[in-house]
Amino acid sequence: MTLPGVRALGWVKAATMASRRRLAEDEGGPRAPAPGSQHAALYVHWPYCEKRCSYCSFNKYIPRGVDEAAMRRCLVTEAQTLLQLSGVRRVKSVFFGGGTPSLASPHTVAAVLEAVAQATHLPADSEVTLEANPTSAPSSRLAAFGAAGVNRLSIGLQSLDDTELQLLGRAHSASDALQTLAEARRLFPGRVSVDLLLGLPAQQLSLERGTALFTQVRQGALPAPDPELAAEMYQEGRAVLREAGFRQYEVSNFARNGALSTHNWTYWQCGQYLGIGPGAHGRFVPQGAGGHTREARIQTLEPDNWMKEVMLFGHGTRRRIPLGELELLEEVLAMGLRTDVGITHQHWQQFEPQLTLRDLFGAGKEAQELLEQGLLLLDHRGLRCSWEGLAVLDSMLPTLLSQLQEAWQQRTPSPVPGG
Template structure:
């Protein structure tokens, strides 16, 4: 596996036009099961193939059961400088429901060790909307965590994966999930709790204080190029052969054995390559950019649409104006962004905005502009 990771990294970095790398994120599955030596080897390969910035953010996702104190120290020595811990819950019954192997005490123990090794750069993940969870129980768990956490928190609504035991129980009705209005209240109460203790909601699911925003995630939401390495990874970059403008979406083979065979045969395990049209790129810029509190500045938009401004796309739309009047959206000299209120209901806004983008694009394409 290690040799295949390094070989694919070499191949894809060479194929891309990427010369400087500002962040590396070891995620997906449980990367903390890999050895610190594997992490160090991958980072050494990356730094040989491109300029890995001296202040690059190197994040590792970890589960409490695979991240003991000595192992965390090994990851720190290997070059990791930021840790994201999948705590998920501080309720043991909820952890069992999720199929997690750690207890709440083990999670808190890992958090304490991580804060010593990665001070100010330890993130925790929590899940809400679980079967049997109430607004008060969710708020209580979050309040407990806020007494102990570092400067970054990520909140995710439960996603039921087809085929899992939890999915089947929910489908049968034996484990009813909270109603959508209750889930919305959980999210809103969490936003307010985090804001009250100094956290900035810089993205729909992510909160930071003391400037501890994730460089890697911000780059992704801002539409930067990124290279995905390993089974099931995905990426967005402009291959050298395409010149300066045609961005590709790439997905790597999911099955590890098949992926390794492809890497050994071809240098990479890319299963699917899709050249994105300019409209598709703009759609991604819109959807991802509006997830952040900054939104999309005019300058940023012009990097992707040199001849069509945000004003051109959205300025004359009655539907967009209505969203502004409702206090959900702002289009001004800074750019396009959601209000605090709008960020909580982003999904409901995107349908209108994407329709408007597509209509404006079609109109201007028809007129040759």
């Protein structure tokens, strides 16, 4: 379907036919390319919102007016520049996040996707996700985003209780949320995800510094979350979802019928990703500029300043942080163990061909205790958490990271002065 004024990209039609494909395979998810690969995911940040939700700490702004044409041009320019700098030849997924990207025009989404398709290979079955809030996503608008190239929706329901929604500062009701969800499932069958908060103050919500809820709890206006109740709610939620046929493929992500997010899988497998837009983050090797080391990149936060930099330099990168070998391995370990697949031997060897997972975690006392308790598994497949271990990963990670750091230091001793 093509709507007036919105040009559907050629690859979108094929993507629709392939949208129900099952995702992989013997490792339980899409395969991540090697660290210096010419493959990457692309994240596009739309920084504007209608209002500030009390729990949100993301980079967002409530504008008096948005020059969307200027923002569109800058998003396109930065995408083209970073694709060239990275040397990326294939974009596996595109994720429009925010902020509230469903406030953007479908024309903006189509323009970014067209620019990506012209600059590199964007396969017909690439996952293209848009975050949407119920108040900004009526049926006709959702259909227009589909015509622009979106084939997956991530809807910010957060709660289906009107009292909780008011506390969270949301602009929609539970009824609005259910109506939007029904329309999304009709338009994007099998390609819809929702965000739900497990609890609130006096339950489980993680309070982020700088948010209204954080301030209210600190000032005593609201009770602090109860850690024990939080753990109980989390375990109950996992059990309910498993009974309903959902696979917990990551600590806080669940999917049914193989419909896991390929974009998020790239993050957890430490694949390359480019961050486009104000405040966006990226991780890639700037091969197109002759670089050989992976960099963490952070774009300028404030939209007007970011646009000025993009117009001057082609991109608004504010910080470039080269990642050392140990830092990269720490990310591989911490991110990979968040998934039910964990870290396979083959995947680890792409980043560290000398120290194997068995070398690192097969003999250490602390890791052995976790293995004996059944919280951690190390076998022919690799290293991963058990069902029970996923729930307490945060408490295990310091031990595992410390063991990795010690092994790394033993392998690479410090130079002796005066040698």
